[in-house]
Amino acid sequence: MDTHTSSANPVTLLGLGDMGTALARAWLAAGHPLTVWNRTPAKTAPLAAEGARVAATLAEAVAAATGPVVLCLLDDASVGETLDGADLSGKDLVNLTTSTPAQARARARWAEERGARFLDGGIMAVPPMIGHPESGGYVFYSGDRPLHERHRATLEVPAGARYVGEDAGHAALYDIALLSAMTGMFGGVTHAFALVRPEKDLDQAAFATSLAEWLGAMAGIAHGIAAQLESGDLTKGVTSNLAMMTTGNRTLLATARDQSVDSRLLGPFMELMRHRVEQGHGDEGLAGLTGLLRTDGAG
Numbered sequence: 666m667d668t669h670t671s672s673a674n675p676v677t678l679l680g681l682g683d684m685g686t687a688l689a690r691a692w693l694a695a696g697h698p699l700t701v702w703n704r705t706p707a708k709t710a711p712l713a714a715e716g717a718r719v720a721a722t723l724a725e726a727v728a729a730a731t732g733p734v735v736l737c738l739l740d741d742a743s744v745g746e747t748l749d750g751a752d753l754s755g756k757d758l759v760n761l762t763t764s765t766p767a768q769a770r771a772r773a774r775w776a777e778e779r780g781a782r783f784l785d786g787g788i789m790a791v792p793p794m795i796g797h798p799e800s801g802g803y804v805f806y807s808g809d810r811p812l813h814e815r816h817r818a819t820l821e822v823p824a825g826a827r828y829v830g831e832d833a834g835h836a837a838l839y840d841i842a843l844l845s846a847m848t849g850m851f852g853g854v855t856h857a858f859a860l861v862r863p864e865k866d867l868d869q870a871a872f873a874t875s876l877a878e879w880l881g882a883m884a885g886i887a888h889g890i891a892a893q894l895e896s897g898d899l900t901k902g903v904t905s906n907l908a909m910m911t912t913g914n915r916t917l918l919a920t921a922r923d924q925s926v927d928s929r930l931l932g933p934f935m936e937l938m939r940h941r942v943e944q945g946h947g948d949e950g951l952a953g954l955t956g957l958l959r960t961d962g963a964g
């Protein structure tokens with residue numbers, strides 16, 4: 666197929682690592698004319714064979730762009746290095762490179778100073794999910810709203826698009842907050858398997874099924890916490906209060922001891938719960954713990 670005769674929105678993609686290559690294939694498969702550039706030119710060859718146009722230089726790639734210029738590089742520093750000195754005036758930059766919210770906001774200002782529009786994205790998918798909407802992968806976007814609306818259909822080709830506001834830092838904040846919650850969950854799963862691992866006659870696969878189901882059932886607690894924080898009533902709808910949970914924690918810790926498992930992953934969180942109960946808030950759920958974690962005193 667000659668993608669260059671297509672009427673689909675042309676895309677310029679900078680960065681052909683694992684994720685960038687997956688994005689490239691999704692746009693090519695959907696018939697979008699695609700121009701690619703990568704620091705190490707060898708990575709462009711397979712995509713050229715699949716119909717991508719290869720820009721000889723970064724400046725050439727950006728200068729020829731009439732659609733979104735998508736960046737999928739290692740980190741924010743590599744974005745700065747790559748675009749340093751390029752003429753970005755009038756360009757639509759879509760940065761899918763993982764960055765901190767502060768880096769995304771600074772990059773938005775940086776782009777604006779160079780006459781470019783800027784949308785930041787946080788990818789909630791791994792490369793095999795890209796181009797497969799049924800996998801549930803998606804990208805958080807924030808920043809220039811008109812830019813997002815103009816290119817929404819194109820951006821939705823590799824993965825679903827969730828626009829979360831005009832603050833360029835919010836896509837990264839959603840991304841990192843979800844990954845942080847996932848990290849806590851990974852810690853819990855690790856502790857759980859450490860508890861059951863040495864047991865003879867305990868079916869690890871059957872245990873895994875119960876564990877995954879239980880975590881799914883408990884995930885809805887996020888909605889309860891949001892409702893409590895928004896209403897300001899941290900006891901609203903609480904069915905498992907901190908006083909009860911801190912008592913239960915003693916059983917969890919005693920079992921860890923009995924099973925010869927170090928409780929270092931659970932300990933700090935349980936300590937936070939105990940502290941909140943000691944402050945006289947045993948009737949709350951988990952929402953009040955968020956305030957204890959803030960280092961700036963914000964409630």
Ligand code: NDP
Pocket residue numbers: 680681682683684685686703704705708737738739740742743744746747761762763764788789790791792
């Ligand atoms: P890779 O390590 O596979 O690729 C990194 C890319 O960045 C390559 O194209 C590399 O070029 C380029 N690069 C690195 N440093 C520089 C630099 N200084 N100047 C120019 N180019 C540079 O990473 P991925 O493709 O997997 O990830 C890309 C982004 O996507 C990251 O921000 C990552 O966090 C994010 N992401 C990745 C996911 C994944 O599962 N892979 C999941 C969600 C987000 P070269 O080929 O020359 O080395």
